[in-house]
Amino acid sequence: MSNSIKNIRIKDIAQMAGVSEGTVDRVLHNRGNVSLVAQAKVNSVLTKIHYKPNVLARSLGKVRNLKISVIIPEYRFDPYWGEVKFGIAQAQDEWNQYGVTIEPFYYLHDGNLSLEQVAKEALKARPNGMVLAPIFYPQAMTVIASLHEMKIPYVLFNTNIPESKPLSFIGQDLRKSGRLAGQLMGLDHKENDELVVMHIGESVKDSIYLMEKENGFKEFYNKERHPFKITSLNIDASEKSLSEAIVRLVKNKNIKGLFVTTSKSVATVASILLKNSRTDIRLIGYDMLKENLKYLKKGVISFLINQNPKRQAFVGISHMANHLLFKKNVPHTDLFPLEVIMQENIDSYVSSGIH
Amino acid sequence: MSNSIKNIRIKDIAQMAGVSEGTVDRVLHNRGNVSLVAQAKVNSVLTKIHYKPNVLARSLGKVRNLKISVIIPEYRFDPYWGEVKFGIAQAQDEWNQYGVTIEPFYYLHDGNLSLEQVAKEALKARPNGMVLAPIFYPQAMTVIASLHEMKIPYVLFNTNIPESKPLSFIGQDLRKSGRLAGQLMGLDHKENDELVVMHIGESVKDSIYLMEKENGFKEFYNKERHPFKITSLNIDASEKSLSEAIVRLVKNKNIKGLFVTTSKSVATVASILLKNSRTDIRLIGYDMLKENLKYLKKGVISFLINQNPKRQAFVGISHMANHLLFKKNVPHTDLFPLEVIMQENIDSYVSSGIH
DNA sequence: TTGGGATTTGTGTCCGCACACAGTTAAATT
DNA sequence: AATTTAACTGTGTGCGGACACAAATCCCAA
Numbered sequence: 001m002s003n004s005i006k007n008i009r010i011k012d013i014a015q016m017a018g019v020s021e022g023t024v025d026r027v028l029h030n031r032g033n034v035s036l037v038a039q040a041k042v043n044s045v046l047t048k049i050h051y052k053p054n055v056l057a058r059s060l061g062k063v064r065n066l067k068i069s070v071i072i073p074e075y076r077f078d079p080y081w082g083e084v085k086f087g088i089a090q091a092q093d094e095w096n097q098y099g100v101t102i103e104p105f106y107y108l109h110d111g112n113l114s115l116e117q118v119a120k121e122a123l124k125a126r127p128n129g130m131v132l133a134p135i136f137y138p139q140a141m142t143v144i145a146s147l148h149e150m151k152i153p154y155v156l157f158n159t160n161i162p163e164s165k166p167l168s169f170i171g172q173d174l175r176k177s178g179r180l181a182g183q184l185m186g187l188d189h190k191e192n193d194e195l196v197v198m199h200i201g202e203s204v205k206d207s208i209y210l211m212e213k214e215n216g217f218k219e220f221y222n223k224e225r226h227p228f229k230i231t232s233l234n235i236d237a238s239e240k241s242l243s244e245a246i247v248r249l250v251k252n253k254n255i256k257g258l259f260v261t262t263s264k265s266v267a268t269v270a271s272i273l274l275k276n277s278r279t280d281i282r283l284i285g286y287d288m289l290k291e292n293l294k295y296l297k298k299g300v301i302s303f304l305i306n307q308n309p310k311r312q313a314f315v316g317i318s319h320m321a322n323h324l325l326f327k328k329n330v331p332h333t334d335l336f337p338l339e340v341i342m343q344e345n346i347d348s349y350v351s352s353g354i355h
Numbered sequence: 356m357s358n359s360i361k362n363i364r365i366k367d368i369a370q371m372a373g374v375s376e377g378t379v380d381r382v383l384h385n386r387g388n389v390s391l392v393a394q395a396k397v398n399s400v401l402t403k404i405h406y407k408p409n410v411l412a413r414s415l416g417k418v419r420n421l422k423i424s425v426i427i428p429e430y431r432f433d434p435y436w437g438e439v440k441f442g443i444a445q446a447q448d449e450w451n452q453y454g455v456t457i458e459p460f461y462y463l464h465d466g467n468l469s470l471e472q473v474a475k476e477a478l479k480a481r482p483n484g485m486v487l488a489p490i491f492y493p494q495a496m497t498v499i500a501s502l503h504e505m506k507i508p509y510v511l512f513n514t515n516i517p518e519s520k521p522l523s524f525i526g527q528d529l530r531k532s533g534r535l536a537g538q539l540m541g542l543d544h545k546e547n548d549e550l551v552v553m554h555i556g557e558s559v560k561d562s563i564y565l566m567e568k569e570n571g572f573k574e575f576y577n578k579e580r581h582p583f584k585i586t587s588l589n590i591d592a593s594e595k596s597l598s599e600a601i602v603r604l605v606k607n608k609n610i611k612g613l614f615v616t617t618s619k620s621v622a623t624v625a626s627i628l629l630k631n632s633r634t635d636i637r638l639i640g641y642d643m644l645k646e647n648l649k650y651l652k653k654g655v656i657s658f659l660i661n662q663n664p665k666r667q668a669f670v671g672i673s674h675m676a677n678h679l680l681f682k683k684n685v686p687h688t689d690l691f692p693l694e695v696i697m698q699e700n701i702d703s704y705v706s707s708g709i710h
Numbered sequence: 711t712t713g714g715g716a717t718t719t720g721t722g723t724c725c726g727c728a729c730a731c732a733g734t735t736a737a738a739t740t
Numbered sequence: 741a742a743t744t745t746a747a748c749t750g751t752g753t754g755c756g757g758a759c760a761c762a763a764a765t766c767c768c769a770a
Contacts, residue, residue, distance in 0.1 A: 007756095
């Protein structure tokens with residue numbers, strides 16, 4: 001019965017309208033050069049039927065070698081970006097077969113591998129689209145200006161720059177993620193506990209976005225009116241100052257909770273807690289980095305909030321590819337869920353590939 | 356520079372091997388009728404290069420109107436299956452444009468709308484593949500037998516039947532999900548607390564799989580050697596007996612935690628807890644059903660474990676479609692992560708579409 | 711009325727793969 | 741040696757859409 005629901009093709013429309021395929025094509029893509037009569041004939045058919053172009057056929061005859069440049073911070077110094085790189089690799093796997101080439105670039109804070117320099121290099125190859133993790137605001141802005149100028153569409157992920165107009169932004173609501181950390185911290189609260197929010201790493205000074213997490217965290221406690229003392233701390237990532245600072249912290253017996261806003265350093269904190277037998281302190285951090293998982297399994301880290309860096313990269317690239325290749329509409333913002341990782345669900349997250 | 360990374364096509368292989376495209380095609384699909392010499396020539400090229408067929412071109416000339424039947428329990432009596440239905444709708448949206456038709460069917464426990472009857476109906480249309488939620492074991496087995504006989508590939512989701520050999524299974528590890536509930540329950544434990552595992556609903560008698568959750572829950576406490584008293588309870592879903600049973604339960608002041616294994620009934624439990632001012636009881640349930648979210652927001656439900664029914668259906672259908680249309684390899688089992696939903700991350704889950 | 715430019719329309723080709731079918735060659739039979 | 745049979749190989753076409761280019765039509769001025 002519902003057997004031969006022959007899909008309507010351009011050919012069919014042409015026949016129905018009594019014009020040639022070329023004319024239908026011109027109307028569909030409003031390329032102009034169509035007489036009002038023909039236009040009317042085609043349009044009257046188009047309103048009657050619901051034409052769905054065959055995506056496969058459309059992109060088959062497409063310009064091969066679409067090129068997407070991906071720019072992220074150098075991954076060798078931070079396993080977080082290592083995860084992102086995995087996501088890029090998966091995207092390459094997925095999209096190469098459609099003739100889409102994905103070229104990754106890596107930047108440092110400054111010098112001749114700064115974001116600006118690297119982006120300039122990337123743009124030389126005249127990519128059809130760009131996917132960018134813009135963690136340094138001012139540099140990012142000049143890159144984005146170039147992109148606008150060259151009319152290259154771009155997707156941002158990880159960090160948003162709302163005032164630019166990206167095709168799409170992929171990331172999380174950082175304030176809400178701070179609030180979530182707050183709730184997780186409070187699950188076994190006691191009245192006179194002291195909680196500390198820690199921002200660790202050299203990027204702190206440039207990364208206003210970390211403050212969002214802190215604000216969210218505090219917001220949670222304001223709302224709930226919990227009588228906690230909350231302080232915050234900025235520490236450089238340099239080995240010595242970091243461990244010294246933590247050791248000092250740990251000596252304070254009132255401190256019962258630490259919330260580390262940067263994903264990489266929470267493992268270091270955990271190791272120091274362990275050495276100083278302060279595993280009574282509830283430690284909350286970000287992301288399923290290898291070291292983090294180790295301490296989560298041991299119970300030193302209580303919770304991790306998963307930002308899903310791998311998937312962020314994958315989805316970002318996919319949005320761009322879908323836009324370029326299939327002309328699909330992509331969401332303006334794609335905010336990932338705030339995933340709570342704890343001992344009893346680590347495995348389920350590790351084993352499930354990209355989710 | 357890296358400009359024309361021309362993808363290797365059958366044509367190119369033919370040229371490299373010094374044979375015709377037809378021969379390459381015969382080797383690739385081992386259709387036979389190829390001389391050993393030609394075979395060798397082609398194979399030597401194939402080992403050197405990594406041939407990736409263009410999925411688009413392959414499926415372009417494909418049989419249009421692939422048909423996939425989806426069979427799930429009647430959704431009007433259980434919002435869980437309502438969620439699943441949303442997933443089906445999304446899959447239709449996604450795959451219709453590729454010429455794949457998705458036909459849903461709904462079954463009840465028995466009668467002329469039993470799984471067997473409905474499946475018989477579905478099979479009349481000779482679908483190219485089937486996606487099935489087999490919650491009643493014996494009936495499901497006869498359906499699966501038919502599928503094997505008719506050589507129709509099938510994907511199972513929600514409930515696994517490992518001894519059948521589905522193309523793919525999509526779901527969660529229920530034992531681990533029980534363990535997770537255990538950990539969530541224990542976050543603010545006290546020594547002499549009593550915990551209750553509740554199985555609610557008429558399907559309990561047929562659904563051995565609910566026991567997995569209970570076992571996982573108990574397993575967690577065994578391992579941790581927590582001194583909790585854990586009891587379990589099977590209750591019919593009939594209005595009266597349910598509320599009576601819960602009211603009775605609630606009178607016991609030692610009870611500090613309830614773990615409801617069926618997603619739909621936890622809201623009822625929550626409403627009764629609220630009426631009887633026993634919100635001190637930690638309540639854990641499953642899934643982001645509308646009613647459940649209401650009580651989670653109010654704080655009556657502490658945690659929900661998300662089984663992601665919508666996505667389970669979507670992914671199940673997509674696996675089948677990828678298999679039929681693109682000949683893609685699909686994972687033998689696709690176990691979803693065990694997502695923890697709590698007040699401060701509800702929104703992030705609700706707003707992010709299908710993840 | 712005709713020429714010439716502008717506008718409109720139709721046809722053909724390519725994209726990469728799958729598969730049917732015709733064509734070629736070699737071996738086997740008479 | 742002629743002919744059948746089998747084994748192998750190459751060519752051609754279609755899938756649906758995009759786009760280039762050729763062909764057809766129109767309009768207006770000379």
